[in-house]
Amino acid sequence: MSGAASAPPVALRGQTVAFRADPFLDDPSRSLVHERDGLVLVEGGRIRAVGPYAALAPTLPPGTELVEYGDAIISAGFVDAHVHYPQLPMVGAYGEQLLEWLDTYVFPTEAGFADAEHAARVARFFLRELLRCGTTTAMVYCTVHPQSVDAFFAEAERFDALMVAGKVLMDRNAPANLLDTAQRGHDESAALIRRWHGRGRQHYCVTPRFAPTSTEAQLDAAGALLRATPGLFMQTHLCENRAEIDWVRELFPRRGSYLDVYAHAGLVGRRSVFGHGVHLGEEDFCTCHAAGAAIAHCPTSNLFLGSGLFRLFDAVEPRRAVRVGLGTDVGAGTSLSQLQSLNEAYKVAQLTGHRLHPAQGFWLATEGGARALHLEGRIGRLAAGADADLCVLDPRATPLLEFRTGFCGGIEELLFVLMTLGDDRVVRATWAAGRCVYDRDREGDPFSYAGA
Numbered sequence: 526m527s528g529a530a531s532a533p534p535v536a537l538r539g540q541t542v543a544f545r546a547d548p549f550l551d552d553p554s555r556s557l558v559h560e561r562d563g564l565v566l567v568e569g570g571r572i573r574a575v576g577p578y579a580a581l582a583p584t585l586p587p588g589t590e591l592v593e594y595g596d597a598i599i600s601a602g603f604v605d606a607h608v609h610y611p612q613l614p615m616v617g618a619y620g621e622q623l624l625e626w627l628d629t630y631v632f633p634t635e636a637g638f639a640d641a642e643h644a645a646r647v648a649r650f651f652l653r654e655l656l657r658c659g660t661t662t663a664m665v666y667c668t669v670h671p672q673s674v675d676a677f678f679a680e681a682e683r684f685d686a687l688m689v690a691g692k693v694l695m696d697r698n699a700p701a702n703l704l705d706t707a708q709r710g711h712d713e714s715a716a717l718i719r720r721w722h723g724r725g726r727q728h729y730c731v732t733p734r735f736a737p738t739s740t741e742a743q744l745d746a747a748g749a750l751l752r753a754t755p756g757l758f759m760q761t762h763l764c765e766n767r768a769e770i771d772w773v774r775e776l777f778p779r780r781g782s783y784l785d786v787y788a789h790a791g792l793v794g795r796r797s798v799f800g801h802g803v804h805l806g807e808e809d810f811c812t813c814h815a816a817g818a819a820i821a822h823c824p825t826s827n828l829f830l831g832s833g834l835f836r837l838f839d840a841v842e843p844r845r846a847v848r849v850g851l852g853t854d855v856g857a858g859t860s861l862s863q864l865q866s867l868n869e870a871y872k873v874a875q876l877t878g879h880r881l882h883p884a885q886g887f888w889l890a891t892e893g894g895a896r897a898l899h900l901e902g903r904i905g906r907l908a909a910g911a912d913a914d915l916c917v918l919d920p921r922a923t924p925l926l927e928f929r930t931g932f933c934g935g936i937e938e939l940l941f942v943l944m945t946l947g948d949d950r951v952v953r954a955t956w957a958a959g960r961c962v963y964d965r966d967r968e969g970d971p972f973s974y975a976g977a
């Protein structure tokens with residue numbers, strides 16, 4: 526996948542949106558950097574320069590290809606900090622809360638991934654949907670089957686998209702056909718780590734589903750995997766739902782808290798991302814802050830399953846700020862579009878007495894996600910030196926958007942309307958590692974692999 530490295534430079538012209546500061550720590554309006562007529566120079570898979578068209582155009586290297594996006598907005602690609610690709614066949618499943626929903630819908634669906642061909646078909650569809658939503662990096666749960674991980678990474682590699690994923694570990698409290706053992710889960714994960722971690726832009730993530738479906742021995746084995754290979758990621762679920770929390774207390778009576786179950790196994794550290802954290806306390810936030818661990822805020826999921834309202838503004842409290850990314854959590858979440866996640870995140874913030882400013886929203890969906898993964902500087906940023914993972918947003922994508930954005934007084938209102946009314950239809954194009962991998966308006970197949 527070295528195609529981008531040898532490709533001629535490309536310059537994307539449009540409105541650009543970037544950040545000069547964390548809008549949760551600084552004034553949100555001042556944090557935002559907007560160019561009405563901007564230019565992004567891309568070469569060798571990286572962003573080389575970002576600035577006003579008038580200033581940069583005369584400095585472009587000879588042979589630079591110019592791609593005109595008109596008044597569309599060029600942003601860093603979205604980062605999805607929590608999503609289950611195998612659950613796409615059952616997204617939007619009726620009637621249950623977390624634990625019954627897992628038994629009724631998720632486990633039967635995940636059992637299908639014993640079939641490698643089925644896994645390949647769903648991975649192919651899922652990655653195209655991600656790119657169609659402008660998401661260029663995701664932290665992804667596969668199933669307990671190693672072939673589900675191979676299928677996902679193989680397809681991600683074809684797009685040269687930076688992905689983080691892993692095999693689910695479950696050795697109890699799930700159907701027998703979805704269980705591994707502490708030893709088998711460890712060994713299968715270790716083999717996948719050797720095969721995929723650090724290959725091109727793919728990264729492995731040790732993935733115990735959540736405390737109730739792993740024995741203490743399996744959680745310890747997950748900790749051993751993390752210690753054995755530096756730079757691995759870890760993902761699991763934490764304090765999503767009240768009944769789940771009560772169950773964890775019964776299963777691990779000697780631990781001080783749900784988070785302590787993971788800490789005891791060595792699973793709370795940099796590059797650990799905990800899904801949900803809806804019912805976390807102050808002590809848990811302090812633990813995450815001190816460890817550099819992150820929380821994936823999944824608003825469409827929390828509302829859909831009735832799990833509760835995540836206290837985003839408590840989590841990012843500056844005196845002990847916790848890294849927070851935005852997750853779609855499909856299939857409990859109801860959309861792979863981070864614009865739709867922001868739509869619901871805004872409402873969750875309102876219900877907890879806060880306003881999610883559009884600068885804070887777009888920051889969460891890009892740089893915030895990168896920080897949650899400790900990949901800030903590399904992804905999630907529209908700035909020289911970062912990987913050229915971009916999305917291009919069309920403010921006139923639908924009749925209502927075209928009408929409504931015609932009344933917008935400035936970039937902040939425009940971004941807010943996009944995060945309220947926007948979804949996959951807004952995404953005009955998606956770039957991964959300096960290549961346009963999705964072009965909504967291209968004739969024929971809108972997707973193209975990196976090597977093509």
Ligand SMILES: [Zn+2]
Pocket residue numbers: 607608609762800854
């Ligand atoms: Zn989840």
